[in-house]
Amino acid sequence: MxxxxxxxxxxxxxxxxxxxxxxxxxxxxxxxxxxxxxxxxxxxxxxxxxxxxxxxxxxxxxxxxxxxxxxxxxxxxxxxxxxxxxxxxxxxxxxxxxxxxxxxxxKKVKIEAYKAKKEEIQKAKELKKEANKKNDSTNAESTTKPKVPEGEKSKDTIFITNLDYKVNVKALNNTFKDLKPKWIHVPTRRFQNKKYPNGKFRRPLNKGIAFIKFPNEEVQKQAIEEFNGKEINGRELIIDIAVDSKVPTKEEQEAEADENVEDSNGN
Missing domain, CATH: 3.30.70.330 (RRM (RNA recognition motif) domain)
Structure with missing residues (x-):
């Protein structure tokens, strides 16, 4: 037209x-x-x-x-x-x-050409919207359904996913304090643990996952039952039994503790 x-x-x-x-x-x-x-x-x-x-x-x-x-x-x-x-x-x-x-x-030809162009633009917008919705759905699925690691299931430790990236050890400790966790490990993105020009440390973001070790298997199962789906900072926790092969080593736990001390000093 x-x-x-x-x-x-x-x-x-x-x-x-x-x-x-x-x-x-x-x-x-x-x-x-x-x-x-x-x-x-x-x-x-x-x-x-x-x-x-x-x-x-x-x-x-x-x-x-x-x-x-x-x-x-x-x-x-x-x-x-x-x-x-x-x-x-x-x-x-x-x-x-x-x-x-x-x-x-x-005039009729011009109006028809305008309508055709408008429909073409609207169709392109709808296709883009559908593509974005599909991408969001794929990203959400990859976030909420992480690949399950292989190994023997732990008798006292849980594995948390879909964790808000700003949640740290202190926040999780407050959430699970009644179950008396033995230790909490929140892997961080180390490259973000940098200083600002004013000398203060930038708070490191986590990787969206965490491990929490409890006194025994009974408390471990209680934690899963009570806190799976609990919302922290607008995101629902997804909790499962951890796999021993993925539980952090003693060295990793000590490194985590050092990072948390450094982060606290920066704030």
Missing amino acids: SEMSEEVRALKPVIEDRIYVGNVDYKATEEELKDLFKDLKVTEVEIPSKENTRGDKTFKRRLGFAFVQFETKEDADKAIADLNGQKFQRRNIFIKKAVPPPTEEE
Whole structure:
């Protein structure tokens, strides 16, 4: 439709003694525009406007273009040659020969082309929205359903996933304090444990997981039953029995403790 509209426009003959003036200042008047062409024989100046209603008030708003009718083709040609691209009030205008008003058929073609373009844009937006929704669903699934590590199930330790990245050992200790955890390990992203220019440490973010060791298997199961699905910072904990092969070593626990001391000093 758009191509047809362009063809119709290209085939329309111009009006030799009439010009179209574009980018006209909205505050410009017919008299001011006529004065711009004072050295030429102007017979008519028209600045189209549109009537708008706001509440109980109705007002006209100029559309930013105009038509100027001359006595001769030569005057119209001279207006284009002398003033096209020149500044009029606050804007640089552009001038070309005017064409006859569109016929009803041309208006119909233009409207259909506009509708087709609008539908195309809307369809592209919907496809993009669906793609984003699919990506979000995939990311959520990979976050909430982590790969289960292989190994022997622990008799006293739980494995937490879907943990808010800002949760630290202290926060988890407060959450599980009634079950008296023996130790808590929250792996952090070490590259984020840096200093700000003012010398303070940036709080390290965790990796979204944690391990908590309890006195025995009975308390371990109690922790899973009571806290699986509990919300911390807007995210529901996903808790399962830890696998011994993935439980942190003594060295990792000591390193974790050092990081937490350093983080506390920074705050």
